[in-house]
Amino acid sequence: MTSIESVVRAAPAELDAMRHALEIARRGPAKGPNPRVGCVLLSAAGDVLGEGWHRGAGTPHAEVAALADAAGRGTSTRGATAVVTLEPCNHTGRTGPCSEALLAAGVARVVVSVPDPNPVAAGGAQRLRSAGVEVEVGALADEGRALLGAWLPSVERGRPFVTLKLATSLDGRVAAADGSSRWITSEVSRHHAHDLRAEVDAIVVGTGTALVDDPSLTARNAAGELQRQQPLRVVVGHRDLPPHARLHGPGGELVHVRTHDPARVLTELAAREVRHVLVEGGPTLAAAFLAAGLVDEVHAYVAPVLLGAGRPAMADLGVTTIGDAVRLTTRSVIPLGPDVLVVATPDRHIDPHSTTEEH
Template identity: 75%
Template sequence: MTTTSSGAVTATELDALRRAFALAARGPASGPNPRVGCVLLAPDGTTVGEGWHEGAGSAHAEVAALDDARARGRSTVGTTAVVTLEPCDHTGRTGPCSRALVEAGVARVVVAVRDPNPVAAGGARTLADAGVDVLADVLPDEGRAVLGAWLPAVERGRPFVTLKLASTLDGRVAAADGTSRWITGAVARQHAHDLRAEVDAIVVGTGTALADDPSLTARAADGTLVGHQPLRVVVGLRDVPGDARLRGEGGELVHVRTHDPAEVLAVLAAREVRHALVEGGPTLAAAFLRARLVDEVHAYVAPVLLGGGLSAVADLGVATIADAVRLVPRRVQPLGDDVLVVATPEPPASAGDDTQSEEP
């Protein structure tokens, strides 16, 4: 991103950026567009307007902030726009925010994160070319956190993949007779529904679809459907029965007839899916892990022992401990009697890594 500012960020601008992060968080977690917030500061440092993006087709955060300032009867000439993401520079469902800021007479723009989307990027250059003072990469870590799965999805050109596992302490997802309801408790199950409400698609294999007949909906604590229902994606060659619960109320059913995880993600990317939740079963989980297409693991672990039955993940082709898929824990959260472990896969070791094995 172009940075033309000769001055450092001010304390007032940092406070405004933190406010913009809070505004951005009001936007929807799902959907093709990012969460963005914007605060407009007058030359004396007072706020003249603020806004956030409420979802695809609605005004972007910068335009919302400009509209807010005008509604307050405040001038936007000479203001500073403090924005969580680089203003867009393209015309889609809405016009380019970079030009809207220039036309409003904004004198300075402070940005947390550059836009990796080649379609929308370029706003900083347009602003700089128009004589606007642009300061970039301010509190970038906080900015990336607000953008969540959207940012890596756009950077990688495919949906961000969260693999969800719900298992016993010894890694089982079903008993020897096939029963699995309920391994985890009500608190953990509701947390999983809340996660569903934040993603764009839930992915299962045909084996899970046929064996469990799931509905794959996102529900509130009282059992009712929440407002956002993700796509329900079934992967595999076998047909989904006409009377399956997947064809009932909830999100659209998408059947991807393949066993290739990369092909699944390509289909979802074409549908502007930014965050996919892979829920099952063990074969599908293993396929995504073997393809190194899992970005994050949410493991719900119940204090239950079965000693047998179906494992949470099928064969990964790991013949020796050196080839194990290792994860980096990011968060551990108690959920009633259960525990949620959020972890990310370690990058594969380089060919020259000669680290010795460790004995207990």
Template identity: 65%
Template sequence: MHRALQLAALGPATGPNPRVGCVLLDPQGRTGAEGHHRGAGTPHAEAAALADLAARGGSAAGWTAVVTLEPCTHTGRTGPCAQALVAAGVHRVVIADTDPNPTAAGGAQLLRAAGVDVETGVLAQRARSLNERWATAVGRGRPWVTWKFAATLDGRSAAADGTSRWITSAPARADVHRLRAEHDAVLVGTGTALADDPALTVRRPDGTDATGPQPLRVVAGLRELPADARLRDGRAELLHLRTRDPHRVLTTLAEREVRTVLLEGGPALAAAFARAGLVDEVVAYLAPALLGAGPAAVADLGVSGIAGALRLDLAPGEDAVARLGDDVRLTARPRARPAGERDPDPSHPPVVEEAARVHRDR
């Protein structure tokens, strides 16, 4: 299973599907074939491993499949993996984690009904961590939202005159592009789009676009974007959602199978998502500088007293606090609401109040 998890991690961190790895063991317990999922439309891990074995001239009859996620029962771009394992004659399947997707779940039950010996829960937590964002998005029916911002130690995203180039150091700015590459979509409001004219692409330190797929560029708001805006340059797909409602934004993105969203700006948009309870993780890049005045990193959260503060806990893992040049990156997650406290009512969502800002690191 450790090897299957290594294989799973080779798969893309973005896209509508989870990262899955599979190892096929012969009756003597020796590895005979391996496979992992390489992205939407490609064979799933189990099918890839079976194809690897077939290419070697082998048969999986009487073999054991070790897989990091419950084999699917769904026919989509590819066929159901549980059926493929049964058809191949696999006699035992060891599964790390169950599938939270109701459309694809039920593989373990199908395998058992076919007479296959099934064991679940082997290194389940490691497998769950590998697909945490995907599983959360599937379970909630809306994308995982990471809110990223850069600020001075006194919480300013720009100076009083609107300038912000550069608040953070080159290592921190490079890390933002790594973060973008880990998300399906990057989201800003029309205020930021008009004020900054951002590109919102994943770029190398020299400014050229990185290889590989670019995230979907999403703008939320009612105002029109200029014809010559950089967001219209064709370097990546642009989606303009003419709404200020965070719930409607995420519903539309979920319909497009977007699993992860990087919320980059501006402070009004961030506040709307935070007040709606739609932020899953906060990544803050803090520069050792003081401005004393200028736009804040986030707008009004509706907090009137310290008791109402939106509290966060550092994310699990050793890199929750990291030094990047002279800056510090903090990764934190909102605390679970106390028992009995209701989630924000989606029928009365906060909306984004349009506000221009300047944040040239786009």
């Protein structure tokens, strides 16, 4: 429990308003530097005075949007309760502090789902309390954290959230002995993977994969057309790409990070306000991110195909005994046509410079 948290005392009308705030927050962009946030303003009698959600970077925050909605309805917010999915910010960035906007509007009570983990923006609850506003934090906290998705752990860990994607045969191969890999998984799986690409801020591959597979790293719909929002395309390694590479074609911006250090890759992407990274390959890059303890989630698309030989999904992790295996906790198993998608999170990571396990 953080210093701003308290025992949650929320009325039924406030919990209903929080559920609605969570619902309207989902109308905001699912990716980008800013979180999804919703706000509902209630009168003392529990009537809705206004509502709003954050529509993306540079636009009014949810609290300000809700206050504007209330003003548009001609309703006064003095003495009102603000029900908001994320702690009101207390800093000036692209917009002003939401805590000050609520104070200026005469709000008397604020009910929050999730405290803001960003040290730059946090402090809104304390600012409001110091001004005499009653603040409750933790209402429907599990739902609030789920809404924030990759944004929340990214801010908490100070780096982009990393999803490692694998597409393998049943015996763990990503290509046959002759190097061919199209297609191991089914069309259903590939469509699902393109939807995943559309949800992330950046896709990362190594130069080896870029040179051998010549991917475009775009997010496409079922008709093969580019989706409206395209992720940043990131190539990691020192080798140059040929001018005819498909990565130079239409799609998201292409960034070449000339390093083999996964931590440096994430530092450079964090500077670009990237919150969610999808590592797509190849085996060497996947092993490097796992060995560095920088994989937060694994999406493994597994096809009922046996190759017996060919390129493995993972390069050497330095595991010499079963006790050192990288174990994961399965979060879900989703059938996709003939394939399955296994979503799992690592239980621990390997420290390549030590024999000590880090939990």
